Amino acid sequence: TLLLERAKELDLAIIGVSFHVGSGCTDPETFVQAISDARCVFDMAAELGFDMYLLDIGGGPVC
Helix, strand or coil: CHHHHHHHHCCCCCCEEECCCCCCCCCHHHHHHHHHHHHHHHHHHHHCCCCCCEEECCCCCCC
16 A cells, blocks of 8 residues: 555556466466455555556466
């Protein structure tokens, strides 16, 4: 919350959340938890007036 509040004070455009659970992660629950945490950040940002629209789950194609 402190980072979002500071971003608001600085009039920064916060557009979303980015995370990477780690290469080779095969546990779906890890992704569920990370997305849930991101949802919390989206909610906190909305309360401060940010209009976030991007969720970057990181990583790349699995070969």
